[in-house]
Amino acid sequence: xxxxxxxxxxxxxxxxxxxxxxxxxxxxxxxxxxxxxxxxxxxxxxxxxxxxxxxxxxxxxxxxxxxxxxxxxxxxxxxxxxxxxxxxxxxxxxxxxxxxxxxxxxxxxxxxxxxxxxxxxxxxxxxxxxxxxxxxxxxxxxxxxxxxxxxxxxxxxxxxxxxxxxxxxxxxxxxxxxxxxxxxxxxxxxxxxxxxxxxxxxxxxxxxxxxxxxxxxxxxxxx
Numbered sequence: 001x002x003x004x005x006x007x008x009x010x011x012x013x014x015x016x017x018x019x020x021x022x023x024x025x026x027x028x029x030x031x032x033x034x035x036x037x038x039x040x041x042x043x044x045x046x047x048x049x050x051x052x053x054x055x056x057x058x059x060x061x062x063x064x065x066x067x068x069x070x071x072x073x074x075x076x077x078x079x080x081x082x083x084x085x086x087x088x089x090x091x092x093x094x095x096x097x098x099x100x101x102x103x104x105x106x107x108x109x110x111x112x113x114x115x116x117x118x119x120x121x122x123x124x125x126x127x128x129x130x131x132x133x134x135x136x137x138x139x140x141x142x143x144x145x146x147x148x149x150x151x152x153x154x155x156x157x158x159x160x161x162x163x164x165x166x167x168x169x170x171x172x173x174x175x176x177x178x179x180x181x182x183x184x185x186x187x188x189x190x191x192x193x194x195x196x197x198x199x200x201x202x203x204x205x206x207x208x209x210x211x212x213x214x215x216x217x218x219x220x221x222x223x
Contacts, residue, residue, distance in 0.1 A: 001104070002093060004051035005030055008122065008160060024075045026086060041087070047094045054104030057093070061100035066092055121146040122160040133173055133196045139165045170206045173197060177207060181219040188215045 003009055011023065030048045033041040057067045070092055074085035093101065128145050129137060142165060143153035157165045177195045180186060189200055192215070197203035208214050213221065 001057075002047070002051045002055040002101075004048065004054070007052065007054055009054065010161070024071055026071075026074060026089075028086060044087075044090050044094055047090060050101070050103075055093075055101045056104055057096070058100050058102045061097070063092065063096040063100050067096075121148070122157070125157070126161075129169060130172060133176055134194050135196065136198075137169060137196070169196075171210065174207050174210045177203070177215065178211065178218060181215055182222045188219075191215070 032038075033044045033048060035041065057064050067089070070085065070089040074082050074089055077085050125142050125146050129142065139153055139157075140150050142157070143150045146153060146156065148156055154165065157168070161168055163171070173195045177191050177197075180191045180195070181188070184191070186194075192200055192203035195203075197206070204214055207218070211218050
């Protein structure tokens with residue numbers, strides 16, 4: 001994936017996935033390609049512009065293996081070689097056929113660039129939500145964090161993240177629970193409580209809806 005600046009996104013494993021997932025993330029300032037001292041890098045500006053919609057290297061395309069190989073090389077290189085590797089990786093993306101890079105959205109969802117260091121309202125809400133997963137969280141409280149009326153908050157949240165506040169909250173809690181199931185030996189009931197589920201039955205329903213199995217079955221499959 002190549003995601004442009006200020007593009008809202010989140011990562012979730014597929015509900016049917018039973019193996020481990022590895023993510024390699026490279027962050028860089030797109031202003032790197034606007035430096036007058038490095039005019040050769042200007043050729044990558046159109047690619048950066050296209051990334052405002054989010055780009056996925058289409059699985060099965062001819063360049064998919066090359067991009068994967070280049071990404072692995074960056075991850076395993078020394079710091080200076082990583083910079084060269086990043087440019088090489090972006091050059092391969094820039095040379096890829098148009099149909100090999102699939103836009104992830106029909107229009108740019110990126111927030112307008114701003115010189116202010118203050119986080120956007122949705123960022124404040126998401127940070128607050130993840131920091132307090134174990135506590136009872138209400139949309140009314142989130143609306144106050146965003147400085148939006150409760151009546152307008154539901155529309156605001158769904159517009160920004162593509163799902164309701166309740167669905168996002170349950171996604172985040174189940175994701176935290178799944179990690180705890182894989183990485184600890186804590187009892188399932190304790191994990192459910194620590195992730196903010198008031199009852200074991202509610203946790204079981206929400207977890208199975210997302211992962212296809214109950215928590216115990218998930219833990220056994222992940223072992």
